[in-house]
Amino acid sequence: MHQTFDAALELNLLHANQEGANHNREHFDEWGITCLNVMSSPGAGKTALLEKTIIAIKDQLKIAVIEGDMTTELDAERLRQYGVPVIAINTGRSCHLDSKMVAGGIHQLAHEHNPEEFDLVLVENVGNLVCPAEFEVGEHAKVALLSVTEGEDKPLKYPVMFQEADCLLITKTDLAPYLEIDLELIKANVRQMNPHVTIIPISAKTGEGLETWFNWLKMQTKQAKPFANYL
Ligand SMILES: Nc1nc2c(ncn2[C@@H]2O[C@H](COP(=O)(O)OP(=O)(O)OP(=O)(O)O)[C@@H](O)[C@H]2O)c(=O)[nH]1
Ligand SMILES: [Zn+2]
Ligand SMILES: [Zn+2]
Numbered sequence: 083m084h085q086t087f088d089a090a091l092e093l094n095l096l097h098a099n100q101e102g103a104n105h106n107r108e109h110f111d112e113w114g115i116t117c118l119n120v121m122s123s124p125g126a127g128k129t130a131l132l133e134k135t136i137i138a139i140k141d142q143l144k145i146a147v148i149e150g151d152m153t154t155e156l157d158a159e160r161l162r163q164y165g166v167p168v169i170a171i172n173t174g175r176s177c178h179l180d181s182k183m184v185a186g187g188i189h190q191l192a193h194e195h196n197p198e199e200f201d202l203v204l205v206e207n208v209g210n211l212v213c214p215a216e217f218e219v220g221e222h223a224k225v226a227l228l229s230v231t232e233g234e235d236k237p238l239k240y241p242v243m244f245q246e247a248d249c250l251l252i253t254k255t256d257l258a259p260y261l262e263i264d265l266e267l268i269k270a271n272v273r274q275m276n277p278h279v280t281i282i283p284i285s286a287k288t289g290e291g292l293e294t295w296f297n298w299l300k301m302q303t304k305q306a307k308p309f310a311n312y313l
Pocket of ligand 2: 185
């Protein structure tokens with residue numbers, strides 16, 4: 083009895099979230115914006131990646147960031163230095179962003195700027211390998227990060243994040259020589275969960291793999307723009 087009630091409640095919650103996500107995506111499509119949901123466990127390197135990405139491509143694509151954090155604005159402040167709009171969302175006790183929180187961010191962006199000027203909205207989700215993958219926020223693609231320090235088994239132990247990802251970045255590859263870590267085994271474990279995912283090993287520190295990531299990202303924006311015209 084108890085279990086049935088919980089299951090029904092969870093289903094309603096996910097359903098309501100999905101409706102909100104669809105609404106957010108309609109806004110993005112209407113404005114010709116591509117939205118990427120960037121997810122990982124705490125500290126895998128999301129903000130470091132966004133820093134490098136903004137520096138490298140802000141002259142080619144107009145970027146805004148929606149920055150999810152439980153209680154602080156530390157990451158938002160790190161990114162504001164680069165002169166792009168950063169909307170900070172504190173989730174409080176919640177371990178993931180949901181579509182309602184992101185809707186607040188989108189409406190703030192539209193209120194403070196002309197949203198049609200933007201090409202790309204990067205959402206940095208809250209560090210967590212479980213819940214963010216279950217709650218869509220209206221993104222066009224999901225980017226998951228897994229750092230080499232986390233171990234080869236994580237794709238098998240936390241499958242949903244890896245099944246849902248369109249692009250998987252194996253981060254902090256500069257540290258790989260210091261760890262007994264098998265990059266090929268990480269890739270094989272990810273492929274077991276998701277045979278078609280794009281896998282790019284990167285280091286925000288040395289720059290390894292970043293060009294490949296930028297190219298993947300630019301491809302996403304080109305794909306979303308013509309799609310928006312058909313709506
Ligand atoms: N060696 C190395 N360190 C990195 C790399 N990328 C990030 N770091 C370090 O890893 C730590 C966490 O990086 P962040 O970018 O803050 O990670 P995050 O995923 O945004 O963290 P949360 O938002 O707290 O979940 C910092 O000390 C970074 O300097 C990398 O490519 N190589
Ligand atoms: Zn709306
Ligand atoms: Zn961060």
